[in-house]
Amino acid sequence: MATITPAVETHGHEHDHAHGHHEQTFIQKYVFSTDHKVIGIQFLITTLLMLMVGGALALAVRWQLAFPWENMPIVGKLFGVFQGEGGQISPEFYTMLFTMHASVMIFLVIIPVLAGAFGNFLIPLQIGADDMAFPVLNMLSYWFMWPAMFCFGYSFIAGGATAGPANGWTSYPVLSDIASASPSSGEAQTWWLFGLTLVGVSSMMGSVNYMTTIINMRAPGMTLFRMPLTIWSMFITAILQAFALPVLTAAGFMLVFDRLHTLLPTSIHSVFFVPAGLVVNNAAPTVGGGQPLLWQHLFWFYSHPAVYIMLLPAMGMVSDMLACMCRKPVFGYKPMVYSMAAIAGLGFIVWGHHMFTSGMNPALGMTFMTSTMMIALPSAIKVFNWIGTIWDGNIQFNAVFLNCAAFVALFIVGGLSGIFMAAVPVDIYFHDTYFIVAHFHYVLFGATLFGVFAGVQFWFPKMFGRQMHDGVQKVHFVLTFIGMNGTFFPMHLLGIAGMPRRYADPYLHGYLEHLLPMNQFMTISAIVMGFAQFLLLGNFFYSMFYGKKVGRNPWGANGLEWSAPSPPGHGNFDVPPVCYRGPYEYSGPEAVALGQDFILQTTAPPAGVKVAAGHH
Amino acid sequence: MKKFWALFFWFWPLVALYVCLIAPGRNWWFPSKPLSTLGHQIDGLFYLILIIVTVTFVGTEFALGYALWKSAVSEPGKKAWFSHGSHKLEIVWTIVPAFVLVFISLTQLDVLADIRVLSRFPESVKEAPVAEVMARQFEWRIRYPKPGTELMTSPQPGDLYFVNEVHVPAAVPTMINLRTQDVQHAFFVPRLRVKQDAVPGLIIPVWFEIEEAGDYELLCAELCGWGHYKMKARIVAESPEGVSAYLTRLEREQNEDGVQEAETASVK
Numbered sequence: 088m089a090t091i092t093p094a095v096e097t098h099g100h101e102h103d104h105a106h107g108h109h110e111q112t113f114i115q116k117y118v119f120s121t122d123h124k125v126i127g128i129q130f131l132i133t134t135l136l137m138l139m140v141g142g143a144l145a146l147a148v149r150w151q152l153a154f155p156w157e158n159m160p161i162v163g164k165l166f167g168v169f170q171g172e173g174g175q176i177s178p179e180f181y182t183m184l185f186t187m188h189a190s191v192m193i194f195l196v197i198i199p200v201l202a203g204a205f206g207n208f209l210i211p212l213q214i215g216a217d218d219m220a221f222p223v224l225n226m227l228s229y230w231f232m233w234p235a236m237f238c239f240g241y242s243f244i245a246g247g248a249t250a251g252p253a254n255g256w257t258s259y260p261v262l263s264d265i266a267s268a269s270p271s272s273g274e275a276q277t278w279w280l281f282g283l284t285l286v287g288v289s290s291m292m293g294s295v296n297y298m299t300t301i302i303n304m305r306a307p308g309m310t311l312f313r314m315p316l317t318i319w320s321m322f323i324t325a326i327l328q329a330f331a332l333p334v335l336t337a338a339g340f341m342l343v344f345d346r347l348h349t350l351l352p353t354s355i356h357s358v359f360f361v362p363a364g365l366v367v368n369n370a371a372p373t374v375g376g377g378q379p380l381l382w383q384h385l386f387w388f389y390s391h392p393a394v395y396i397m398l399l400p401a402m403g404m405v406s407d408m409l410a411c412m413c414r415k416p417v418f419g420y421k422p423m424v425y426s427m428a429a430i431a432g433l434g435f436i437v438w439g440h441h442m443f444t445s446g447m448n449p450a451l452g453m454t455f456m457t458s459t460m461m462i463a464l465p466s467a468i469k470v471f472n473w474i475g476t477i478w479d480g481n482i483q484f485n486a487v488f489l490n491c492a493a494f495v496a497l498f499i500v501g502g503l504s505g506i507f508m509a510a511v512p513v514d515i516y517f518h519d520t521y522f523i524v525a526h527f528h529y530v531l532f533g534a535t536l537f538g539v540f541a542g543v544q545f546w547f548p549k550m551f552g553r554q555m556h557d558g559v560q561k562v563h564f565v566l567t568f569i570g571m572n573g574t575f576f577p578m579h580l581l582g583i584a585g586m587p588r589r590y591a592d593p594y595l596h597g598y599l600e601h602l603l604p605m606n607q608f609m610t611i612s613a614i615v616m617g618f619a620q621f622l623l624l625g626n627f628f629y630s631m632f633y634g635k636k637v638g639r640n641p642w643g644a645n646g647l648e649w650s651a652p653s654p655p656g657h658g659n660f661d662v663p664p665v666c667y668r669g670p671y672e673y674s675g676p677e678a679v680a681l682g683q684d685f686i687l688q689t690t691a692p693p694a695g696v697k698v699a700a701g702h703h
Numbered sequence: 704m705k706k707f708w709a710l711f712f713w714f715w716p717l718v719a720l721y722v723c724l725i726a727p728g729r730n731w732w733f734p735s736k737p738l739s740t741l742g743h744q745i746d747g748l749f750y751l752i753l754i755i756v757t758v759t760f761v762g763t764e765f766a767l768g769y770a771l772w773k774s775a776v777s778e779p780g781k782k783a784w785f786s787h788g789s790h791k792l793e794i795v796w797t798i799v800p801a802f803v804l805v806f807i808s809l810t811q812l813d814v815l816a817d818i819r820v821l822s823r824f825p826e827s828v829k830e831a832p833v834a835e836v837m838a839r840q841f842e843w844r845i846r847y848p849k850p851g852t853e854l855m856t857s858p859q860p861g862d863l864y865f866v867n868e869v870h871v872p873a874a875v876p877t878m879i880n881l882r883t884q885d886v887q888h889a890f891f892v893p894r895l896r897v898k899q900d901a902v903p904g905l906i907i908p909v910w911f912e913i914e915e916a917g918d919y920e921l922l923c924a925e926l927c928g929w930g931h932y933k934m935k936a937r938i939v940a941e942s943p944e945g946v947s948a949y950l951t952r953l954e955r956e957q958n959e960d961g962v963q964e965a966e967t968a969s970v971k
Contacts, residue, residue, distance in 0.1 A: 177929075178929040178930065178932065178933075179928075179929035181929075182926070182928070182929055182931070253929070254926065255926045259887055259925075259926070261885065261886045261887065261903050262886040262887060262926065262927060262928060265886075268840070268885065268886050268928060269928040269929060270929070361903075362903050362904025363904070364904075365884065365885055365903050365904075366884055366885060367840075367885040367886065368840060368885065375904070378904065379887060379902055379903050379904065380902060413774075413783060414782075414783040415783035415784055415785060415786070416785065416786065416787050416788075417787075417788075418786065418787070418788045418789075419787075419788035419789075419792075419793055420787060420788065422788070422793050422797075444889060444898050444899055444900050444924075445900045445902065446899070446900050446901075446902040446905055446907050449815065449816070449819035449820050452815055452819065453812055453815060453816075456808055456811060456812075456815070457808050460804040460805070460807060460808045461801075461804060463800070463804055464797065464800055464801050464804060467796070467800045468793070468796060468797055468800075470763060471763075471792075471796045472788070474763065474766050474767050474770055475786075475788065475789075475792070477767070477770040477771065477774075478770045478773070478784070479770075479773065479774070479783065479784035479786075480770070480774055480783045480784065481774065481777075481780070481781055481782060481783040482705070482771065482774035482775070484704065484705045484708050484775070489708060492708075492712060492767065492771065495767060496712060496715070496716075496764060496767055499759075499760060499763050499764060499767075500719075500760070503756045503759060503760055504756075506752055506755075506756060506804075506807065507749065507752055507753075507756070509808075510748055510752060510807060510808070510811045511811055511815045512741075512744065512745045512748050512811055512814040512815055512818060513745060513748050513749050513752065513811075515745065515818065515896065515897075515898050516745055516749070516893075516896045516898065518898060518924070519889065519891070519898075519924040519925060520924075565711075568715075572715060572718075572719070576719055576722065577722075577731075579723075580722075580723075580726050580731040580732070581731075583726075583731070583732055583733055584730075584731060584732060584733065584734060585733070585734050585893035587891065587922060587923075587924050587932075588926075589926045589931055589932075590931065590932035591929075591931075591932045592932050592933070593932065595932060595933055595935060596920055596922055596935060597920070598734045598893065598894075598920055601730055602731070605731065671787075673783065673785075674782050674783040674784075674785045675785045676785075679782075684782065684783065
């Protein structure tokens, strides 16, 4: 089903400016905008800034691991905050650092930048719609991020600055459940849970919007198999969000109810996750009846699909960008679609691989191992197809391409390291060691984030009508690539050496002492990598105002978005788009006939020429 | 410049490989050879996967670099290969990895069962665990049964207690009951390749057979609070006689009440 979008003025929108060119106030146009492009850019800027916050937290973690118990540079002397510890990172502060690093990166950076920023900006443009199906809901999905960020931030005040949420982003009860278990398990943990729930609300709103828009609002001729892989990935991701997130929300509510009596003494006090008879830190024995493992099952039932939510959109975008930069079609378009669907589907039945040592029934270990091994297969197929896409291409060696090639190269590492952990006996050794940390940083940073860097540069001209400076992006790429590998590759070796995660001072244990120099090298690499991000931010904000101006299609790409003006006005398209072909007909006979190596999906074929319907 | 990028993408995997090759020599590798019977199987599976993964890594990264190189050295503006894919290739690179992955999982199942499934534990250990290891913020509390009796789930008069040190017999299959007094912890002995989460409300049997006498580091491997990093303990594996002697000494010390009486049984 596709709707024809008429010219700019009249829409199905029933809100303030449904009548002609109504002058919008600054607030309506740029703050509480319902225009998907503005909302997408709002998400993008917010998440880029939160990236720096999450990165700063990580650098503090790295500082402690390289120079244990030494005074923190710069912030060590911050008045009032670290006085009690004399400028050092205290053990409880350390537990907060890695908790908030992960929480910020996962919930305030990666998930919103992929779905919120790129999903919002690209979906209507790439399918030929004038906006999302539910523009007001869209606006709300962005603005719900701010109360979420407020809750995460307030948890520091509630708990005291050195006792922010500190029970891991995984927040396992009983540690996160009982107030006496840790200094952060009082109010701070409850506010963290509120923040998490609000992020979930924002995601859910987005997911509903994206599914509806993609199903209902495609331009004429845009069949499902003529959609760019970006749209397929956003669609599949939205389905994942819709089915998985309610489980996390439910679990979050259960944990809040377990804990609410610490915030409001006469309120509800459930014990979903607390068995009877525990004596935590000399508090009164627990009343109990609950099961700690229940949280793990509910949490991972969402959080495993979440990792695919944090990967699939980047996979889709990279496919689009590689086809464009290699001037040839995506190799194996349908296998790519089916692989993404398989990853998503299988992603629902592998959550137990986070729990192999948890004490759950070993028979479950066997079933989860098999499904986890199988999920490597569609990922492998995608890697082969990306290499096939690049093969024999006319490669444009710009920073967009380099970041996409890095995506493939580093995703290979992340995917292969996953196989060790999928094997249960081997995972018994690697669970909760740095091997796991290496794995997920390769897939989240090496793959997703490099895909985001590429996407920012690739779609920047469409967002702002100007180009980012490619030379600066190339320097950013080299520094980030080297820094990233210097930081995270050695973590595989640390894991093999048996260095556990979440340790403020691993060198207390004799068999780990010799790993200090390696950790120092990793910290220096991380610092280089962290500061390199200022190049990206600087290039981004500078180019927004002073970058070289470009027209509709500076890259010679095929998607519908490149037929709209740069930046598109309200309603997106000045000529209602009709789709005549698939998204990747680079260097094909139709393009060559026009004397180019690309042909927009919206370019009508010469009269009398029959264009194959759908995609082969 | 284009060739530079192609070489860049060939260079970094070589660096990664080199680092992995020199790693064992520099002790950036397992803390020791596995010193338990199950540990040997775990390491064996690890090396099997390592070989498969290394071959795949080299193959794919080389192919990626080669794709870049090919374009970098071709004449500028050469038209790209207009191909939508190859059905045959898709079949090949679906079936082959699928077989490899299924093969890997099948080789793991037996070992997994040996480690975890109670009915496959050695007969001798199922009779009685040698000790109860109770994790707590931030220490390991050990409870041995009174010598000559079996360990009961609840503490018995005559049970012997110690903290952060577990004495077990070497070269004999041994089982401990893992519990926790408060939050989740995990019993991790790297040299033995043993790891098991301690779950509040559960008693989890963990078995192992330590091959050589000696001291083995025991640490916590599940975030349990600010002191997670300092739950340092050790497993002392010695001959069964040595363990008996230790327990006898422990019993005597525990029942010591300062009264010096020759030849009298201690007051309990």
